[in-house]
Amino acid sequence: MADESRPVKRITLKDVAKAADVSLASASYAINGTGSLGSEVRAHILKIAADLGYRQNLSARAVRTGRTGTLGLILPDFANPFFTGLAQAVMRRARADRHYVVIADTEGDVRLEQQAIASLIERGVDGLVWFPVRDLDTATPPPELPTVIMDRRAVGLSLILADYTGGGRQAAAHLMARGHRKVGIVSGPMSLNSMTERCQGFRSGLSADAECVFHVETGFSDDLEPAVGAAIDNRSVTAIFAGTDQIALAVVRRAARSGLRVPEDLSIIGFGDAPWVGTSAPALTTVEMPIEDMANEAVDRLLQRDPGAPARVVFDTSLIVRESTRALP
Template sequence: MAITIKDVAQHAGVSVGTVSRVLAKNSTVNDAIRLKVEGVIEQLGYRPSSLGRNLRLNRTYLIGLLIPDITNPFFAELAKQVEMLASAEGYSVLLANTHDDPKAEQMQVEAMLSRLPFGLILVPVSDSAVNTIVAGTRTVTVDRPLQGHALVSVDNARGGYMAADHLLSLGHRNLGYISGPSSTEVSRARRSGFISGITEFRRQHSGMVVESRIVEGNFDYLSGETLGRTLLQSAPGTRPTAIATASDQQAIGLMRAAADLGIRVPEDLSIIGFDDIPLASLVFPRLTTIRQPIAEIARITLEAVLGRLSPQKEWMLEPVLIRRSSSAFAPPVT
């Protein structure tokens, strides 16, 4: 049987209220008694039950974190940052994966809400269903927007634009783009940013010919590899000299495909990824990419979920181009 505040009170010969006030550091209580009570607490090894406490205060110190897949390095990093900040503030993190499945997402949201978290951080998969459910709990959405809730994300369109701009400025005129699933806003934004980067370039260079080919899949390694293969197996001469991807994972899969086909990076093919996961600087060659400021995203998200930020509805962060060795000047035209 666990030790309750009553046991402590009894042993110390005081009332439960007094013990409670001893525990609440800021309350006024006679020094002798305080010492006595603290002694008993120590001796009995009493640990306040959060159950009673939560009920009484009608408030938990839980933050729900609902992401597609903790195995994805981007989300792992996000989870880590969020957890670090949260636990520094005395909150604990409830983790759940949606596996990009709307059904699973809904169930997980339900499960989380039944635990009455103080707030919810959500990387939503589906647009509907969810928004009715999360009423009542402060919810902040990361990466993907959700009707009626705060959103923290990187400026994905800008990132896509930067990727196109980088490749074009290196002289590439035949580009490929490996997109994420069109069902997500993130994918769409990155891709349309990429496209408008090209459009803008052509406008400025009065109609210069820029070819581009876009293929679509998931954000994972495998999609990068398969779609990369598709792009790279175009007839020689029409094969892109540079490819941008919607995630670093795809980019790494793409590098893999290039290696298999004997295509050298960056000599024959420039690659630029998106995210800047830790691995990006460890693959060979080191990956040029569009970095998402994850720590910043995590910080703002948590502050927002704790209600410390003005109730602004959207925070959009600037991505930054990280130049490494996977991108280089276009090979001379022969």
């Protein structure tokens, strides 16, 4: 009868090298995706490792290399599907480089944000992708922790941004080309530089004979401020520019409660192109932020062994025309 209490022997890198009849160095190169190996040799080693059930000892690797193979990702609101899409993009790129991602949701709370940073540092993450709750006056993480900021303004850290001003102009040009001259803005908090730039770009893109009848702020939520409902009920505009897709779809729902059809009575355009807005009813016209490219850049910058001085990388936006806007007769 077998002794079930006997511990199972862990397969080591030496076991893989012996079974594959290669040197320990070659086995290490294959497992870690490094070194100069032929494709057939590398494939052979990886197959042997899989057959043996080899698993890397990440704790040992961390002691040996000073790197844990993990990255931290801090997001302000994981309930927002936009951030779900961003998280998936970050994880895909990190996984391609054999890194894993630890996600922290701060629920829009600065206190939880600081706790998340401290917790990820304690866990020894190799770098941090951070979408802060608000713009930053100082660099909060310690300088020895590589950190990339997304969407927000920060001092002394690398920034990954979209051309928010250009995106606002694209939204305005789209509405102007379709004959809208009485328009409104429903923005997120204007305390954020990225939101301010979107709205400034939109205003600057209006034609001389167009008027921005109202500009109302609301939170990043499905529940709009009462002032938004009042502005919609006035029926004084034919189109609304929303600061985010989430706000745009909340405006669509609020318009329906006022008996307004989108786009027949009111055109609405969002910002972001979150993964789900193409299947909303109606499908949302929006300004696309290239989230996949932005996530790839953030992760690539963290994985560089010598990232150099903090950088500011700005990605172009593009207009995605769907069903929520129409040309006036």
